[in-house]
Amino acid sequence: MNFLEERILKSGIVKNGGVLEVDSFLNHQIDTQIAEQIGEELCRRFADTKITKVLTIETSGIAIAYPIARMLGVPLVYARKAKSVNTHGDLYVAEIPSANKKTVRRVMVSKEFLQPDDCVLVVDDILANGFTLQGLISIIEAAEATVAGLGIAIEKGMQEGGYRLRNLGYRLESVVVVDEMNPQTGAISFRTAE
Amino acid sequence: MNFLEERILKSGIVKNGGVLEVDSFLNHQIDTQIAEQIGEELCRRFADTKITKVLTIETSGIAIAYPIARMLGVPLVYARKAKSVNTHGDLYVAEIPSANKKTVRRVMVSKEFLQPDDCVLVVDDILANGFTLQGLISIIEAAEATVAGLGIAIEKGMQEGGYRLRNLGYRLESVVVVDEMNPQTGAISFRTAE
Numbered sequence: 001m002n003f004l005e006e007r008i009l010k011s012g013i014v015k016n017g018g019v020l021e022v023d024s025f026l027n028h029q030i031d032t033q034i035a036e037q038i039g040e041e042l043c044r045r046f047a048d049t050k051i052t053k054v055l056t057i058e059t060s061g062i063a064i065a066y067p068i069a070r071m072l073g074v075p076l077v078y079a080r081k082a083k084s085v086n087t088h089g090d091l092y093v094a095e096i097p098s099a100n101k102k103t104v105r106r107v108m109v110s111k112e113f114l115q116p117d118d119c120v121l122v123v124d125d126i127l128a129n130g131f132t133l134q135g136l137i138s139i140i141e142a143a144e145a146t147v148a149g150l151g152i153a154i155e156k157g158m159q160e161g162g163y164r165l166r167n168l169g170y171r172l173e174s175v176v177v178v179d180e181m182n183p184q185t186g187a188i189s190f191r192t193a194e
Numbered sequence: 195m196n197f198l199e200e201r202i203l204k205s206g207i208v209k210n211g212g213v214l215e216v217d218s219f220l221n222h223q224i225d226t227q228i229a230e231q232i233g234e235e236l237c238r239r240f241a242d243t244k245i246t247k248v249l250t251i252e253t254s255g256i257a258i259a260y261p262i263a264r265m266l267g268v269p270l271v272y273a274r275k276a277k278s279v280n281t282h283g284d285l286y287v288a289e290i291p292s293a294n295k296k297t298v299r300r301v302m303v304s305k306e307f308l309q310p311d312d313c314v315l316v317v318d319d320i321l322a323n324g325f326t327l328q329g330l331i332s333i334i335e336a337a338e339a340t341v342a343g344l345g346i347a348i349e350k351g352m353q354e355g356g357y358r359l360r361n362l363g364y365r366l367e368s369v370v371v372v373d374e375m376n377p378q379t380g381a382i383s384f385r386t387a388e
Contacts, residue, residue, distance in 0.1 A: 029271045029307045032264035059252040063270070066260050070226035076257070077223045113223045 003037050004153065004176045005190050014181045014188060018128075018156065026125055026153065030063045038175055039067030042123070042151040045173040049148045051121045053077060053114070055136055057107055064153050065123040072121075077114070079107040079136060092142045094135035099128070107135055114143035127152040127174060130161025137170070154178060157191050197231050198347065198370045199384050208375045208382060212322075212350065220319055220347065224257045232369055233261030236317070236345040239367040243342045245315045247271060247308070249330055251301055258347050259317040266315075271308070273301040273330060286336045288329035293322070301329055308337035321346045321368065324355025331364070348372060351385050 001009075013021040025031040042064075051072055056065035057079040069076035079094075091108040098104070114120070122136050133150055140147050147170060155162045155174035158181075165172050177191035195203075207215040219225040236258075245266055250259035251273040263270035273288075285302040292298070308314070316330045327344055334341050341364060349356045349368035352375075359366050371385035 023304065024306070028274065028304060029269050030260070030263070031269060032260060035260075036264065059256065059272070059274075062253065062256045063260055066224070066226060066229075066257055069224070070230065075223050075225060078253070080222065080253075110217065110222060112218070 001190070002041075002175065004034065004041075007031075007034055008154070008176060008178070009188060012188065014183045014186050016183045018158070018181065020126075020154065020156070020178060020181060020188070022125075022154065026063070027060045032063075032067075035063050036067050038064055038153045039071055041175050042068055042121075042173060043071045046121060046149055046151065049121075050119055051148045052118045053120045053145075054123055055079065055109070055114075055120050055140065056123045057081070057132060057136060060126070061124045064125050064151075068121065068123055068151065075113070077109060079109050079139065081105055081107055092139040094138045096131050096135040099131075107139075109139050109143075111143070114140065114145050116144040118143070118145040119148045120145050121148045121151055123151045125153045127155040127161050127165075127172075128159045130159075130165050133161065133165060149173060195384070196235075196369065198228065198235075201225075201228055202348070202370060202372070203382060206382065208377045208380050210377045212352070212375065214320075214348065214350070214372060214375060214382070216319075216348070220257070221254045226257075226261075229257050230261050232258055232347045233265055235369050236262055236315075236367060237265045240315060240343055240345065243315075244313055245342045246312045247314045247339075248317055249273065249303070249308075249314050249334065250317045251275070251326060251330060254320070255318045258319050258345075262315065262317055262345065269307070271303060273303050273333065275299055275301055286333040288332045290325050290329040293325075301333075303333050303337075305337070308334065308339050310338040312337070312339040313342045314339050315342045315345055317345045319347045321349040321355050321359075321366075322353045324353075324359050327355065327359060343367060 011024045054069040054076045090111040093108045095104040149171035152174040155177045157177040157179040179191045180189040248263040248270045284305040287302045289298040343365035346368040349371045351371040351373040373385045374383040
């Protein structure tokens, strides 16, 4: 069992609707020691890849992406959920459907921060249906940059995002894959072999 | 001239309406080396204070607050702008007026992450009118915790937030205070003596 599986068992809360709450150490309150360990592990897994930029999305991806960008010595770019008054110039935009597909949210990255020679590691804290990652990938492709891979802290293996993205040929590394969660008992089982 | 003043002169963009855009190194795209230097400087200024928690607000405060929390070895808590499905339990809520005071946004912190024995350093990237910091302070006070101080990367000295907060007796440390900006010429002048 790795450090993040141990921490999820200790501090994660299984809720109804397939929600794994990690507010006490990864969202809302962040244990930077755990975030650093996640960063080290993902850097190790992508050590054979020349990454020039880390891309994530606000908000909860930032605390995972920050240590990775620092360790790799490359800029961290985060996609924004809404146009800010402080954003100028042309934008790459992706529309990300909500889990129930009833609404979409627009996310955007300034064109000046992604170049065709960039090799981009996409980072996020949690992977479920994969819509967010697909949106970020479409932004990298619009910039004619290269997707180095996808680095995730917690993948929900019972949802189809991970399967779909690996099937599309992307290199996806998740520190933890949760395969089952029981909101009645609180039990969580992890994928042991990848 | 300190490292952040130099970087603002090199990469900041003065826009109309008193906007200083720092998207290329502090918002949107983050230079983690600069964020680490800001963190070191603010840790140095609060070195005489026993801080147990760092509090910021999503989104752009996180990349400043993260290195500070890591250097101090304390948890980082960020106030959320809207109730997330993943947030449970009781919440401290503050209403923060927009700059033109025509709208308010609600920000919240789970009660479990602020305790009366906490001594909290409030961190944000930019201080302008101070409404955000006052909202975060009100949350700390609602928790009956102590405000250790306010640590800011860039204070806009021509707006009243800094003056008001110092006047209220809070210890406010800003790595940079911008006193004047000219959107026509792009000129920026910094406060030299604090």
